[in-house]
Amino acid sequence: MDLELLEQAARRRLDAAFYDYIAGGSEDEETLVDNAAAWSRMRLRPKVLRDVDRVDLSTTALGAPVASPIGVAPMAMQHRACEDGPVATARAAAATGSLLVFGLFGAGSAGGVAEVESTAPRWLQVYVLKDRARSAAAIARSVEEGYAALVLTVDVVRQGNRRRDARNRWVFLREGDEAEEDPNELFDRSLTFDDIAWFRERAGVPLVIKGVMRGDDAAACVDAGAAAVIVSNHGGRQLDGAAATADVLREVVEAVGDRGEVYVDGGIRRGQHVLKALALGARGVMLGRPVMWGLAAGGRLGAQAVLRGFQQELERAMALSGVRSVPEIGPDLLHERG
Amino acid sequence: MDLELLEQAARRRLDAAFYDYIAGGSEDEETLVDNAAAWSRMRLRPKVLRDVDRVDLSTTALGAPVASPIGVAPMAMQHRACEDGPVATARAAAATGSLLVFGLFGAGSAGGVAEVESTAPRWLQVYVLKDRARSAAAIARSVEEGYAALVLTVDVVRQGNRRRDARNRWVFLREGDEAEEDPNELFDRSLTFDDIAWFRERAGVPLVIKGVMRGDDAAACVDAGAAAVIVSNHGGRQLDGAAATADVLREVVEAVGDRGEVYVDGGIRRGQHVLKALALGARGVMLGRPVMWGLAAGGRLGAQAVLRGFQQELERAMALSGVRSVPEIGPDLLHERG
């Protein structure tokens, strides 16, 4: 799998403005760029002579077995990348044993995703609506569909200032899109840590908070009952100038300790980046844009090629670093520059 | 508001040499570039789950209420950007509730600015002339016009070495400009901290010193009776090689403590930069070139769009950082890179 070639193929197939919508970040795209740069800045200290004939990528996500620590991040507008996009993604995740975080935007339905059979867990991501009753209804229905965890994305209390979209005058929603509602109007912007309990009760499944960028916030999340946090700056699409996720991951891992799990997304483009994230203490990583490029370039098979390709790259990076299994990945793999 | 598009529009409208005069800095423009780069180098640690449904930008400047911590820096030659430039700027400031620092260059008159009604304060910026009597007269007349503070700019003891202007052979002053006087001859270059008292007595309003770049100087200013200092390197137009204002702001804030207020200008191009300045302890920021581009591109409405745009960007950046009001902005929002 050659991710850059795949992205180029996707770019040729997609409407230019839609490509920009997916590829772009907010304002000066400093955080978008820094997300990827931060993984590249880190250097590995590979071990040798460790018998890596077989390398085991398997791990668990909130207790459920997954084939690897590489999952799929929630993404809007997958149907624009390929018809039946969310289902295609779900199938790709199932075929590769990958954790899928399915994103329920606004108040839409989880569609056919729940029907896709998978041995790997699926989590449901929701935004919290001002109309709490609609949120509760959507959550209830979706959990019935077997989602293993509920992910609350908490970093969209305002819509990011995406200049590419403004310059493209991209109309955010089209016929067939989930809802023609303004996110700034729709989403509950008054959410606090106290609301976590409310969701935890209704969800009946573990709660995961997505968009955490600080140790103190992460600790407050687990104190309030969250089972995990996802370190994320929304792929550089919300607050421009926010730190790269790689640069705050260690702080969050230390703050959470063994009271919860920590995931991370943002700028992960190679298996070696996954290895670095795990060396910093992440339980797993989530891929957004790479899966979108796969979907756009080749539908389900494209998304599957991306996930499989990342697994192969991680396997190789682990072997070349002298680690045979996920638990063997530790912070000593990272080189501290003098 | 898309500041780069606005600047491009301004550039198309302005005489090329005048554009260079505004956009340029001294010598190698190291400080000009570093001013902006320094804000970009800093990274934010946004908070989540803080109930940011409503974000309050209001604050005070030397005790007077302003709609936001974003003010207008004193700028020469506004009439070249648009006819009636100073008055247009004053109206834009009034319409947005922004602090206006009006610059009285040489020994000119404050013109129609004083007639513009505003609930926000206006400060009068002056250079100190060798002819102290003319300075005193200008100050006295202007304070009668209701300026709430007197700003002494102290970093023009020599004219900066602006190579763009020299290469453009730009004739500094034209018919209609304030005065055909050489700043190197006109301005008092012997000013010391002892003179602050002299101005304080005559001004009858609080004194603000603009152009301070060190903690010890800032402390000496407040010791000598200044109510505030503005951390400024004159937008990179004077001493090339001077530190970026963002890089010395914290030192100045710590030296002044609660004995005065600290403002900052230089390289602020986004709402997130304003947030960073406030996180470093600034009371407010001042915009120069962005307002000039607004003026040149769209007159009063252009300048107003710039100020309103910055307010919106700051509101968004605050919300996305989990702060609901200016006093909640603290140093923990800044990420210290390992």
Next chain:
Amino acid sequence: MDLELLEQAARRRLDAAFYDYIAGGSEDEETLVDNAAAWSRMRLRPKVLRDVDRVDLSTTALGAPVASPIGVAPMAMQHRACEDGPVATARAAAATGSLLVFGLFGAGSAGGVAEVESTAPRWLQVYVLKDRARSAAAIARSVEEGYAALVLTVDVVRQGNRRRDARNRWVFLREGDEAEEDPNELFDRSLTFDDIAWFRERAGVPLVIKGVMRGDDAAACVDAGAAAVIVSNHGGRQLDGAAATADVLREVVEAVGDRGEVYVDGGIRRGQHVLKALALGARGVMLGRPVMWGLAAGGRLGAQAVLRGFQQELERAMALSGVRSVPEIGPDLLHERG
């Protein structure tokens, strides 16, 4: 010798895909680039007034005299650069008194290399095959041919992910190449420190471990009986994201202490880089690509010009740094940036 001109000449002569195979690294080529950049990042503190009329480059490698600390790294596919490539390289090494590490790939034969007369030592590099008996046989036969040490390369437990090759669809092996076997199938990927003793017994000559990137691994190698380690990331061709060899060299030198010798390769393109490596504590350095460019551009004489050129550059760099002999090169030659 002008290495860049030589590389350009080689590039013109070589098949484009083969050039890429030699010049390229894995994935994003971060480590490939960083290897060279790391030597350039370091700065020297030259001494003066030290009587450098004569500078002595001679040193020893595992006790055997060599004309300089500059040796030849093992390289595959030398016959593609010039006919009779390995023998040409051996002659160039002999003519310049340079240590030659000859690479025996897979289970091939050491060919005519052993017949080349040389006062300088030759070491035999092997990969460890799954078929241990074949390894043992090759080793036994080769040691009979007079190799002074056996070098085990341990960083190819997986084939690196070389995108240039994939994009070139470069067929790795052609008629006349050593073996049409898949390295991933051929090589023993289960090797551990315990196996070092096995090789040591059979080799009858000192054992050198190539591909070590950490102090703890280097210490484990000498504990297990290795006489030396070569700090190497395989020229950036294996684990992309691995630290530059220059950045881990000091750690390895400190861990090994006086229990063994430490060599280094990767990104060494100038005599001053050799000087820096020795200042960090390396016993010697090994050149790969530069020798290949010499071979491709001018056969034996080209390779010889490269080795001679490096010796001259090292002589000049030592003289200009005020050191008269290899033992005088110490860590105080390196400038620690504030």
Next chain:
Amino acid sequence: MDLELLEQAARRRLDAAFYDYIAGGSEDEETLVDNAAAWSRMRLRPKVLRDVDRVDLSTTALGAPVASPIGVAPMAMQHRACEDGPVATARAAAATGSLLVFGLFGAGSAGGVAEVESTAPRWLQVYVLKDRARSAAAIARSVEEGYAALVLTVDVVRQGNRRRDARNRWVFLREGDEAEEDPNELFDRSLTFDDIAWFRERAGVPLVIKGVMRGDDAAACVDAGAAAVIVSNHGGRQLDGAAATADVLREVVEAVGDRGEVYVDGGIRRGQHVLKALALGARGVMLGRPVMWGLAAGGRLGAQAVLRGFQQELERAMALSGVRSVPEIGPDLLHERG
């Protein structure tokens, strides 16, 4: 004075290979580039309100008054830049009250330079020849001509590896040049600190050592009787990879203390760089290439314009930094980046 325009004018007038000879450095020109970059990396902390109506640039060099701390470095081949080059340079130095270090290359004569009247001191720079008697004779004759100090350049124990020259196949010496002798053969490469005394006795004037890059060497120089050292890496023309002079200046100043004076050259292109050098503790700076560009572009008047221009830039930089005289320049003007 616009140094870049002047260099462009010089480049148009000069033979391309000669331009490269002057402008270039050794090998990869890392040190050439870093010399200038190091001054730019430093940032100033300007003071305000210090009464800088008059700024006094005057200082002394080894006790002799000079108009400013800006002197002329010794340069070979000045007659190639303009006819009668050395005399033109001497006149420019005299007209601006600048210290002149006149370079006597090989065993040539100091020519008409000594006849140029000047109130500022002139120093004589020599290389030490293998034929010590010729050195002694040249020194004796030259000192009779009134040179106030003897400068020994000690960093040419080998000729630097200048790739531009090699690529240009530039014939180093032409008819009319001083001598057709190979510097590698001509110069004494066995010089040590013990020889300093030998020169000190014969010179009868203070001895200055040029090419010192370390504190320990500088201390050894003054211990051996040198009155001053010049921190220099020969403008990046000798050991590529050597530290920038700006980066080692402080160490040398601290090692010398009050036992001698410290000068610096290399990469100084603006008055603000001179200010930084003095803030680091240099007694003065020396300009090489800028003077050569002036000579080539405009002969004596061109060189004079350069020296005058630097003085004006230094005057402005001092005024804008709140210092009124050279002794007031201290290390607190430099900003230490967090």
